[in-house]
Amino acid sequence: MTMPKPYSDMMQAAMDGELTPGQQAQFEQYLAESGEARAMWNALTEVDALLSAAPLAKPRPGFGKRFEARLAGQRSRVKTLWGTLALGTGTLMSAAALSLLVATYAFALTATGHAQQPSELLSMRVTQAAVAFADARALINALSISALALGEWGLMQPTMWLLATLGLGITAVWLYLIRKLSPEVTIS
Amino acid sequence: MNETELIAHARAGDDASFTRLVETYQTVVFNLCYRMLGDPAEAEDAAQETFLRAYSQLHRYDPNRPFKTWLLSIASHHCIDRLRKRRLTWLSLDESLEPHPALHEPSPGPEEASTRREQSAAIAAMLGRLAPDDRGMVVMRYWYDLSYEEIAGATGATVSAVKSRLHRARANLAAMLASRPEKPRQPARTVVTLG
Secondary structure, three states, X not given: OOOOHHHXXXXXXXXXXXXXXXXXXXXXXXXXXXXHHHHHHHHHHHHHHHHHHOOOOOOOOOHHHHHHHHHHHHHHHHHHHHHHHHHHHHHHHHHHHHHHHHHHHHHHHHHOOOOHHHHHHHHHHHHHHHHHHHOHHHHHHHHHHHXXXXXXXXXXXXXXXXXXXXXXXXXXXXXXXXXXXXXXXXXX | OOHHHHHHHHHOOOHXXXXXXXXXXXXXXXXXXXXXXXXXXXXXXXXXXHHHHHHHOHHHOOOOOOHHHHXXXXXXXXXXXXXXXXXXXXXXOOOOOOOOHHHOOOOOOHHHHXXXXXXXXXXXXXXXXXXXXXXXXXXXXXXXXXXXXXXXXXXXXXXXXXXXXXXXXXXXXXXXXXXXXXXXXXXXXXXOOOO
């Protein structure tokens, strides 16, 4: 159906109840003269009435509870994601730190000219440990000596400082990631 | 606690307050989703998703805007996205649609219930043939009585575009109604004042 634009606009305004009395009279005259316009107007008012009377569709009972469950599920997924990320990052960083430690120790053994001494010491300690297996005091002594030796050695090694810094870094990352885990909140 | 307080509490992390908002607006949001998507199960999913999005975006909500309009905006955009994704198969007016169970009210007699079902099916079928954007505007206008300005705010369109689209949508609906072999009977609750 083709309708002159002024009347099309007028029909739209009439639908919204925005016509002035003068426009209203002009519009009604147009409807009286044009059968097509009248048919269109009748159809529009019918649509208007049909839609205006249509009821609201309601969700099934328990919508709120289902929403709570869904929200909890979503949070759980987020937690799992962050937890996996935290675990993965921690594992990777630990592996990297361990690799660095092993590589540095191996380098120290071969490059410092004291290659035999640490291995001899280690062998001796292992032997001592095996021999003094039943003697707890001897074992504790051996471990103490080893710890002291390792500590003295470590204090002089920049690598150990690097590892300590790395360890602090890992801890910081862990703390950050754990903070990201949203706390369990129950919705009443 | 009024709505403003509920929103403020929800923004501060009080989930119970947000749940109360969900309960308040569940029908409003669900109805929009149902009218736009035409399927109760999908409408439920879309309505739930709307509230989840609202929950996560609550910090962006402007308290100067009506909360209902903001929710409808989220729901409308979400439904339009869904419709575009599924490349809606336009429903034929001749198809018999099963209306949502909530529309089956037990109180009316068999004849009235049948009439309502017929009307619901007709409305669903006709809405289904409108473009998604137009459909959302029609629902906001007729079911929630939003002004053109509010619809423009919710959809991101200009007021003149809203007027134009609504007029086009009404004309399309009128043409569909006229082409039906059996028109649905005029509903009992007719409160339209024209002219």
